[in-house]
Amino acid sequence: METLTVQIWxxxxxxxxxxxxVPKRDNQTVLDVVTEIQQRQDQSISxxxxxxxxxxxxCAMTVNGKPRWSCRTHISSLKSSVITIEPLKxxxxxxxxxxxxxxxxxxxxQAGNVFESDKxxxxxxxxxxxxxxxxxxxxxxxxxxxxxxxxxxxxxxSWNDEYLGPAALNRAWSLVNDERHTGKxxxxxAAMGAGGCSNCxxxxxxxxxxxxxxxxxxxxAGLKKMSLFSLMGKQDG
Amino acid sequence: MVEARLYIxxxxxxxxxxxxxxxxxxxxxxATRAELTAATILARVQSSPWLIVFYTAFVVMVAIHAPxxxxxxxxxxxxxxxxxxxxxxxxxxxxxLGMGLRGIWALxxxxxxxxxx
Numbered sequence: 598m599e600t601l602t603v604q605i606w607x608x609x610x611x612x613x614x615x616x617x618x619v620p621k622r623d624n625q626t627v628l629d630v631v632t633e634i635q636q637r638q639d640q641s642i643s644x645x646x647x648x649x650x651x652x653x654x655x656c657a658m659t660v661n662g663k664p665r666w667s668c669r670t671h672i673s674s675l676k677s678s679v680i681t682i683e684p685l686k687x688x689x690x691x692x693x694x695x696x697x698x699x700x701x702x703x704x705x706x707q708a709g710n711v712f713e714s715d716k717x718x719x720x721x722x723x724x725x726x727x728x729x730x731x732x733x734x735x736x737x738x739x740x741x742x743x744x745x746x747x748x749x750x751x752x753x754x755s756w757n758d759e760y761l762g763p764a765a766l767n768r769a770w771s772l773v774n775d776e777r778h779t780g781k782x783x784x785x786x787a788a789m790g791a792g793g794c795s796n797c798x799x800x801x802x803x804x805x806x807x808x809x810x811x812x813x814x815x816x817x818a819g820l821k822k823m824s825l826f827s828l829m830g831k832q833d834g
Numbered sequence: 835m836v837e838a839r840l841y842i843x844x845x846x847x848x849x850x851x852x853x854x855x856x857x858x859x860x861x862x863x864x865a866t867r868a869e870l871t872a873a874t875i876l877a878r879v880q881s882s883p884w885l886i887v888f889y890t891a892f893v894v895m896v897a898i899h900a901p902x903x904x905x906x907x908x909x910x911x912x913x914x915x916x917x918x919x920x921x922x923x924x925x926x927x928x929x930x931l932g933m934g935l936r937g938i939w940a941l942x943x944x945x946x947x948x949x950x951x
Binding site (some may be wrong): 757759794796 | 835836837838839840842906909910911916
């Protein structure tokens with residue numbers, strides 16, 4: 598039977614790759630391979646997953662140098678019999694494939710990403726026109742599930758510790774375009790702060806890496822434009 | 835908000851410099867094609883207040899634009915703290931502005947120590 602050579606990172610910030618041999622199958626994802634190794638060869642390997650079907654965003658790893666969802670990456674698509682699996686970049690490593698995502702989620706909050714409303718549950722639901730320009734902009738960014746792939750792919754994040762990153766700013770963009778959100782100005786001010794949207798170089802790594810095809814690059818460009826109008830004294834971009 | 839303001843300032847100066855660079859290059863092309871001597875060029879510049887205004891504006895834009903870009907490079911690639919990069923950028927701003935205005939001053943016929951430009 599054909600076999601795959603799988604190199605898995607063992608350790609934390611310091612460590613080394615351990616090599617495993619796994620049977621190659623017709624239908625096999627990277628997550629399947631890691632699970633097979635953990636179940637049958639080395640139970641001490643740590644990794645994260647939950648849904649296994651591309652819904653939860655827990656299983657992101659660096660596979661052959663690129664950040665991806667391991668559950669949605671078929672081995673056949675890698676076109677290589679040698680698979681290298683590391684934890685996500687730009688996050689502290691805890692053990693093996695598990696990273697500390699605290700900083701990533703903290704920045705999520707620093708980008709002003711809490712929805713605020715002046716309505717209560719007694720009020721009728723807001724009527725939002727789905728064809729409005731604003732709603733279309735919010736919709737384009739809203740499917741993000743916080744997997745951290747874009748954050749790991751971003752060069753600016755790796756250079757500048759303060760930078761909030763594509764995911765947090767993408768969320769800010771969907772919020773400033775949400776007409777029900779009453780803290781729009783606060784969100785914008787947070788998103789254009791020291792670690793905010795002006796740091797982005799528009800390289801588009803986030804957009805290329807996003808497993809569901811979102812474009813944080815476009816969202817951040819929108820924030821830049823909105824911050825320009827805001828600083829020039831207009832309320833809306 | 836400071837970061838966003840500096841970002842916009844850098845982009846605005848870039849937008850204004852783009853046509854100025856084209857104008858500057860066309861002037862150089864014209865000067866070399868017409869085989870003007872340094873003395874002729876100097877005489878023409880000195881007799882044209884518009885060229886002085888043009889180059890003064892250009893020098894100011896460069897002094898703002900370039901240190902802002904270098905500041906980011908120092909932080910991102912040089913791993914300097916924002917504070918250190920700010921100080922260096924401020925120094926470069928003063929340096930570029932001083933050198934540029936000194937050159938303009940010489941073009942207008944003002945005397946500077948160290949001879950002609």
